[in-house]
Amino acid sequence: MVGINSEQDGNYWRIGAMTTWQDLLETELPGCFDGLKAAARQVGGRQIQNCATIAGNLCNASPAADGVPPLLTLNARVVLQTQTRKRELPLSKFILGNRRTALEAGELLTDILIPKKLGQGRAGFLKLGAREYLVISVVMVAGLLFLDEHGKVRHAHISVGACSETAVSLSELEAELLGRRFSPNLVRSDHFQHLSAIDDHRGTAVYRLDAALTLTRRLLSELTA
Ligand SMILES: Cc1cc2nc3c(=O)[nH]c(=O)nc-3n(C[C@H](O)[C@H](O)[C@H](O)COP(=O)(O)OP(=O)(O)OC[C@H]3O[C@@H](n4cnc5c(N)ncnc54)[C@H](O)[C@@H]3O)c2cc1C
Structure with missing residues (x-):
């Protein structure tokens, strides 16, 4: 095991x-x-x-x-x-x-x-916490992208954690990226509307959703660079 x-x-x-x-x-x-x-x-x-x-x-x-x-x-x-x-x-x-x-x-x-x-897809993970090390996530984003020979997205899997009771996939964004070359402005706040972030001692819901948007743009930019 x-x-x-x-x-x-x-x-x-x-x-x-x-x-x-x-x-x-x-x-x-x-x-x-x-x-x-x-x-x-x-x-x-x-x-x-x-x-x-x-x-x-x-x-x-x-x-x-x-x-x-x-x-x-x-x-x-x-x-x-x-x-x-x-x-x-x-x-x-x-x-x-x-x-x-x-x-x-x-x-x-x-x-x-x-x-x-899924083999050779490009994958990454970004975590935001109150400090750099030994910290519980305020938000985290994972992505797995497959690009074609022109750098356009063939498949995208993107998931956000700590913004709902369970981690959630960004299915609409995944679908909208298909066939496109990535640019950060393709990621919009409405792609996160189905999340149900809460206010707690680590951050407010508004902060979490804003951070999720920023981390998603950053992660996908890194994966497509
Ligand atoms: C100081 C500290 C820092 C931590 N930091 C993080 C962090 O940054 N990020 C994070 O995600 N987590 C963190 N954790 C939480 C935890 O350590 C991780 O989630 C870890 O991967 C849990 O694995 P474990 O083997 O210790 O599970 P356990 O804690 O032993 O088990 C968790 C629960 O799952 C059940 N369980 C475990 N294995 C099985 C199985 N195979 N089948 C059925 N039930 C099972 C157990 O009975 C228990 O109810 C932290 C914990 C501590 C103590």
Whole structure:
């Protein structure tokens, strides 16, 4: 259950439930994992990264879980098992709300599956917190882009965390980017209207949404530079 295996199953990379953030960082993986790796470097400090698991980050179901946005952009699926039963769910259907998951009594999350066809996409992750290091996210954005030979967007997966109970994909923006060369003004505030950010001690809803817009523009600019 430790490590990332690409051989067992031809169509997926399989992240075992006991795989830590540090295990992920030490594994050679294609470009589509760069966003998840960037998140791994920012989960807590080194002590946390050495012992905390990616699966635990999902099962914890915190709105500020740094692993969720990049795994959503990777179309991750989770494998849930009891002693007698096994099922699979898309990550988007696994995390149901703040600290709520689809785990049933007796179930463990045993694997996270990432489709191999995503391979060489360009991926990234940006996190805003109250300070640089060892900090819970106020907002985070993950992106995975595929560009054609002219630099136009072929596919885009963009997900925002800490601005709703669960991380949310920016589906309208993803659709509008298709066939275009990226420019920051293509990202508008109405692309974030379906988020339900809250006011709390880390930031107001207005600040969060404004920061999400800025981080999304910045991340996509970096990925298309
Ligand atoms: C000091 C500190 C800083 C932190 N900073 C961050 C941060 O910056 N970003 C961030 O996202 N998180 C952060 N966290 C939260 C946490 O460390 C991470 O979410 C981590 O990845 C959780 O993994 P874990 O293996 O420790 O899970 P645990 O904390 O052990 O488990 C979390 C929950 O999920 C359940 N669970 C775990 N694994 C499974 C499984 N395979 N199947 C079913 N249920 C399971 C557990 O029973 C528990 O209810 C921080 C925590 C601490 C203490």
